[in-house]
Amino acid sequence: MYRLLTHNDLDGLGCGILARLAFGKDIEIQYNSVSGLNPQVEAFLKKEHKEDILWITDLSVNEKNAELLDAYAAQGGKVKLIDHHKSALHLNEHEWASVQVEEDGKQASATSLFYRYLQAEGKINPTGAVDAFVELVRQMDTWEWERNGNMQAKKLNDLFYLYPIEEFEEILLHKLSGSETFSFDDLEEKILDLEEKKIERYINGKKREVYQAVIDGYYAGVIHAESHHSELGNAVAKEYPHLDYIAICMVGKKRISFRTIHDHIDVSEIAKKYDGGGHKKASGAVLTEEAFRQFVVETFKTEPLKRDFAHNQSNIKGQEAGCLYQNRSGEPIFIYKDPQKGWAIEARGLKQSPSFSAFEEAEKFVKRQFQAWLTHDEAYLEYMDKKKKRSESGL
Structure with a gap:
C-alpha cells in the first residue's frame, strides 16, 4: 500500500494528482496544513506497517519526526520526502529526504520534483496534458506566472479555491486522463471571469486595511485575511513598496503568512522565529503568542495606512517640481x-x-x-x- 502526506495548497494537490495517476486506488492521500503534518507522520509510524511506502511532499517534518524516520528507514521502512522550500534544505542530511529549490535553472515546485521522481522510477508515463498541468502548478507556486503573463496558471489556482479539494481532484483527473492538452471548458472560463472580478474587489478592499509596524528592525504591513494570500500579499506589497514585507494574519486558524517583493529580505528567516518556514519571498508560520502580540495586539492600537490618490493630473510622483x-x-x-x-x-x-x-x-x-x-x-x-x-x- 502507498501513502502520501502532502500539502493542502495547489502544489500539494498537484502531487496528489500525480500519485493518483500513477497508483490509482492503491494509494491513500492525506492533504495537510503545515501544522497538521507532524501528527500525521507520528500516527503513521506508530502503526509500524513497514510494507507500506510513505511519501511526504511539499511539507517538511520537525526534528523529532526526522529522527523517528531515520529509525524507521534503518529498520527497513520505505519513506521518501520531496520538498522545494529553502527552509527544509537541512533535511538533505537524511537519506530519505530530497529537498531541491531549483531544477534546470528554474525555481522548482513539489509537483515538478515529484513528477520527475515518478518518471525516473517508471511509475508514470508523461503526456502533453500532464506536462502542461505540472508546469502551470510550478509557475503558480513560484509566482513565475506573473513575470511570464501566464494567466492559465492563475486561473488554475483560482479554480482550486472554488471547490472542495477532493472534488477538484476528480475534476483534474478527468481533464488529464486520455487527453494531450490541458484546458478549461466554457463554463469554467465563465466562472473564472466572475471569480477574477470578485478577487479584485476583495483585494481592493483589503488594501485599505493595512497596518504599519516596525518589528525586529523591519517595516511590516499587517493585514487580516483568510484567502487569496498570494495575490493579496503581492498586490499590497506593490501598493506600499516602502514596507519590507507583508504579514497576513489568520487569527481563527492561528496562522500567519509572509510575503515580499524585495530582494533585501528573506521572509523564510522571519517565519523561522514563529515555528515556520518556506521560500525567500513567501513563507508561513504559526501565530504564536509572541507573533499575536507583535502583529495583532500592537497594531490594533493604530490606524490603517491610507492609499495614495491614484488619478491625479498635477500631483504626480517623481516630478522634479515636487x-x-x-x-x-x-x-x-x-x-x-x-x-x-x-x-x-x-x-x-x-x-x-x-x-x-x-x-x-x-x-x-x-x-x-x-x-x-x-x-x-x-x-x-x-x-x-x-x-x-x-x-x-x-x-
Whole structure:
C-alpha cells in the first residue's frame, strides 16, 4: 500500500494528482496544513506497517519526526520526502529526504520534483496534458506566472479555491486522463471571469486595511485575511513598496503568512522565529503568542495606512517640481528635486531636511516616518499657490 502526506495548497494537490495517476486506488492521500503534518507522520509510524511506502511532499517534518524516520528507514521502512522550500534544505542530511529549490535553472515546485521522481522510477508515463498541468502548478507556486503573463496558471489556482479539494481532484483527473492538452471548458472560463472580478474587489478592499509596524528592525504591513494570500500579499506589497514585507494574519486558524517583493529580505528567516518556514519571498508560520502580540495586539492600537490618490493630473510622483503628501494630522510633506542636494523633503518637525539620490528613497522615508499618502490635486495646487506667494513676497 502507498501513502502520501502532502500539502493542502495547489502544489500539494498537484502531487496528489500525480500519485493518483500513477497508483490509482492503491494509494491513500492525506492533504495537510503545515501544522497538521507532524501528527500525521507520528500516527503513521506508530502503526509500524513497514510494507507500506510513505511519501511526504511539499511539507517538511520537525526534528523529532526526522529522527523517528531515520529509525524507521534503518529498520527497513520505505519513506521518501520531496520538498522545494529553502527552509527544509537541512533535511538533505537524511537519506530519505530530497529537498531541491531549483531544477534546470528554474525555481522548482513539489509537483515538478515529484513528477520527475515518478518518471525516473517508471511509475508514470508523461503526456502533453500532464506536462502542461505540472508546469502551470510550478509557475503558480513560484509566482513565475506573473513575470511570464501566464494567466492559465492563475486561473488554475483560482479554480482550486472554488471547490472542495477532493472534488477538484476528480475534476483534474478527468481533464488529464486520455487527453494531450490541458484546458478549461466554457463554463469554467465563465466562472473564472466572475471569480477574477470578485478577487479584485476583495483585494481592493483589503488594501485599505493595512497596518504599519516596525518589528525586529523591519517595516511590516499587517493585514487580516483568510484567502487569496498570494495575490493579496503581492498586490499590497506593490501598493506600499516602502514596507519590507507583508504579514497576513489568520487569527481563527492561528496562522500567519509572509510575503515580499524585495530582494533585501528573506521572509523564510522571519517565519523561522514563529515555528515556520518556506521560500525567500513567501513563507508561513504559526501565530504564536509572541507573533499575536507583535502583529495583532500592537497594531490594533493604530490606524490603517491610507492609499495614495491614484488619478491625479498635477500631483504626480517623481516630478522634479515636487509632489505633496499629507499625514493624519493634516500636515503637508513636500518632496522635490534640489539642483545641488538631490531629492529633498519639506516637513514640519524636520530639524534638517534629508536628501536622497533617488525619488523612491525620499518617498520611502516619508511613508515610513510620517505614514503619509499622496494628496489629491486640489490640495497640491493650493499648496503650490501658497508656496509661490511666499517666494514672491520673500518669506
